[in-house]
Amino acid sequence: MTLPVPTMPRPPVAVVGLGQLGGSLAAALVAAGREVSGWDVDPAAREAAAARGVRTTRELGGVVVLAVPLPAMAGALDGLDVDPAATVTDLGSVKVPVLASVGAALGDRFVGGHPMAGTERSGHTATDPGLFQGARWALCLEPGTDLRRWLRAAEVALDAGAEVVPVTAAEHDDAVAAVSHVPHLLAAALAAAVGEAGPLALALAAGSFRDGTRVIGSDPALVTAMVEGNAGPTAAALARVRVQLDRPWPDLVAAGHEVRTATAGRRAVRVPLDRAALLALGRAGGAVTQRLAAFVEGWVPER
Incomplete structure (x- = not known):
């Protein structure tokens, strides 16, 4: 069943953890005109973010993004004043364990996410506002995911320059x-x-x-x-x-070369705001590039 979701003013974004990923996201969103606040336990990271236009505060609302290492994810909001109506998402590289911890605590307020970006560098000195340009950003659609909150998280990814791939945590x-x-x-x-x-x-x-x-x-x-x-x-x-x-080495080299050098075109698609349709887009290797009122626009590969 397609869910009608009206276009609404985009809420503020609060980023918890202002290292490479979190700091880059905050900087990208500031550049995109979003209202951005953030927090980090490291005073140097807070100062660097403030210099880029991020308001540093423990009071968080709107869309709250957890950009902390996986071992710290479950306690990332401890000691912070989070609006109980806020949507919470994360940037963790593994989703099932985060869904089992953070998702279990927050219920349908939580939307798991993972941008396929980053480098071997880390920390606030590695901040790059262009880090997410053109990157794929996996965003989890579980059976209990609130689609309106999923769209709020998707808008954050799109505003950072990424393309959104709807997935389940296990996928x-x-x-x-x-x-x-x-x-x-x-x-x-x-x-x-x-x-x-x-x-x-x-x-x-x-x-x-x-x-x-x-x-x-x-x-x-x-x-x-x-x-x-x-x-x-x-x-x-x-x-x-x-x-x-x-495998025999000639066969292995040929097979790997074929996969790595294969090219595919893109076919533009419009997808209704429906969980099954969105997941089908992701499973086909496609991505969302734009949010509309009752649809999203995107693409699927065409070989």
């Missing part, structure tokens, strides 16, 4: 295990193996090694929390990689 975790979490483990394995190969190998390392190991330059504690928080799907995705490595 998200399976997908990112393959495209994000296993690549972190492979980067770690490659770096460790080259380290064992000795100083000559490291001296000759160039573009392939740099590109293949870039992500493992991230904070090890953050990477460990990510892969352990999504252990089941990550183990399954890693097993699929091991199977691929057992």
Whole structure:
């Protein structure tokens, strides 16, 4: 059933955690004309955000975005004055555990999210207002998700320059295990193996090694929390990689090259504000690019 949702003035946004992701989001939203406040336990992060036009305060309302590490997610709102009517979303890289903790506490006020953006850098000094431009932003639509609140979170992502991919938490975790979490483990394995190969190998390392190991330059504690928080799907995705490595090398190289160099066009679509229709868009590999009154506009790949 399609739910009519009228266009309403966009509420303020409050960002909890003003490191790379949170600080970049706050800066992007300020640039987009949104009213933005935020909080971080680090005074330096608060000062940096304030210099970019973010009002630092413990009083949060509108759409509250949790941009803290996964281990801190459940207690991110402790000690803060949050409007009980606020919509709460997050930027965590794993969704099922966050839904089980934060989602269980907040009920239909919570909408899980994860922007596929970021670099190996961290902290407020890595803030980049353009970080989310063109990025995919997964936004969870569970059976109990309030569609009006989902749209509020979607508007935040769109205003930051991202494209919204409707997913369930379980679908998200399976997908990112393959495209994000296993690549972190492979980067770690490659770096460790080259380290064992000795100083000559490291001296000759160039573009392939740099590109293949870039992500493992991230904070090890953050990477460990990510892969352990999504252990089941990550183990399954890693097993699929091991199977691929057992193939004859010419076949493996050809198959990987075909996937990596495949191109697809885009077909514009208009989707009603309906959970099933939105999830079908995400499952087809598409994304939402614009919110309308009773629809969203977006695209699906066309091969």
